[in-house]
Amino acid sequence: MAELHPDIERVVFSEEDIAAIVEKMGREITEEYADKNPLVVCVLKGAVVVMADVMRAIRAPLTIDFMAVSSYGDATSSSGVVRILKDLDSRIEGRHVIIVEDILDSGLTLSYLINMLQSRGPASVEVAAFLVKDVDDRDCSVVPRFVGAHVPNEFIVGYGLDYAERYRNLPYIGVLKPECYS
Ligand SMILES: O=P(O)(O)OC[C@H]1O[C@H](OP(=O)(O)OP(=O)(O)O)[C@H](O)[C@@H]1O
Ligand code: HPA
Numbered sequence: 001m002a003e004l005h006p007d008i009e010r011v012v013f014s015e016e017d018i019a020a021i022v023e024k025m026g027r028e029i030t031e032e033y034a035d036k037n038p039l040v041v042c043v044l045k046g047a048v049v050v051m052a053d054v055m056r057a058i059r060a061p062l063t064i065d066f067m068a069v070s071s072y073g074d075a076t077s078s079s080g081v082v083r084i085l086k087d088l089d090s091r092i093e094g095r096h097v098i099i100v101e102d103i104l105d106s107g108l109t110l111s112y113l114i115n116m117l118q119s120r121g122p123a124s125v126e127v128a129a130f131l132v133k134d135v136d137d138r139d140c141s142v143v144p145r146f147v148g149a150h151v152p153n154e155f156i157v158g159y160g161l162d163y164a165e166r167y168r169n170l171p172y173i174g175v176l177k178p179e180c181y182s
């Protein structure tokens with residue numbers, strides 16, 4: 001196990017936990033998409049790490065593409081405005097699209113993306129969310145087809161998830177010490 005970063009108060013998912021979740025998601029997606037040649041879409045930046053892992057756990061033909069989207073900036077709650085920083089390179093008409101996300105929190109990012117991609121005439125759009133945060137009253141109703149795990153309603157970092165762009169490279173997911181928030 002990697003040495004714990006000094007800013008981390010508590011580990012929520014260890015590297016071993018993450019590996020097991022990735023394999024489970026890969027198996028589930030493989031079963032459903034074996035003959036569908038899906039377009040697997042990574043939502044940058046946060047999903048970059050889970051994308052690299054999950055796409056290798058899918059044992060079926062697929063192609064990949066990337067979007068870059070931002071709504072949190074340096075804060076720990078959503079600004080409420082989803083900014084598209086980079087659109088897909090591929091056309092998705094008639095394709096089975098799987099959006100890979102690191103976390104579903106308020107649901108704003110995914111509901112925005114699903115609407116946007118649906119308007120382009122894909123065969124289907126589904127979501128694979130590594131984490132779903134258990135929030136009480138989510139405004140945006142997004143139901144991911146594939147869920148890695150649920151997390152309590154607290155801000156987490158690591159495995160792609162950042163606070164003010166830091167900590168994305170931690171190989172585990174954890175909670176920051178309170179003094180690390182500015
Ligand atoms: O369900 P929501 O409340 O919309 O939150 C989830 C989104 O927020 C984070 O991205 P962010 O906008 O911080 O950009 P990033 O991926 O570059 O970190 C995260 O990676 C998800 O994409
Ligand atoms: O808990 C979180 N951590 C990091 N980024 C996030 N984006 C939405 N929720 C989170």
Ligand SMILES: [Mg+2]
Nearest residue numbers: 043044045046
């Ligand atoms: Mg993101």
